[in-house]
Amino acid sequence: MPGFIGHTAANTVALVGTSAYMWYDRWSIPDILAVDAGILIATFILSPDMDLFKSEPMAGWGVLRIFWLPYAKLVRHRDRLHIPVLGTAVRWLYLSFWIGLLVILFRFWFRRIGLQVEFDFQGDTDDMIYNLLFLVDVFVGAIIADTMHYVLDIITSKLKIGRPRRERWSTIRNRESSFAGEEEWKEN
C-alpha cells in the first residue's frame, strides 16, 4: 500500500540517483533534464495509477480527466498495463491518440470558420532526429519511474499477503465491505 506519497518519495530517490549517475557518466545537461522530465511526467501526469479514476495523478488532470475515463474503465487496476515499458508505451499512445484527434478536429473547425493555421513541421531531417532523441530520453525516464512504481507495488502487496492475520474473518469482511472505496483510493 505505498500510496501516492510512497510512490512520489520512491521516484524522487530514482530521480536523484539517475541524475547523479548521468552526471557522473558525463551526459549533457539537456539529456539529463529530458530523462528527469520523463520521471516527473510518469510520476504526476502519466502514472500507472491512471487505471484508477480516483487517484492523485488522475485528480491532477482536473476536468480533463474525463479523457482518461475510458482508460480507467477498460484497464483493471494493477493489471498488465502496470508493467513498465508495455504500460508506459500504451499510456503515451493513448495520450497521443487524444492529442491527434483534437488536432484533427481543430483543423477541421478552423477550416470551416475560414482560419488558416499551418501545422506542418518546417525543420530539416537532422533537427527532427535531434528532437526525437530527446523524446527517447524522456521515454527512458518514464520507464525508470514506472519500473520503480511496479517494484514498489509488488513489494508492498507481498508484505501485505505475508502479514499474519489475527483478526477474525467476519471483522475483516465487514471492514472490507464498508471501506472498499477508501481502500481503492489508498492502494495505488
Ligand SMILES: [Zn+2]
Ligand atoms: Zn500502482
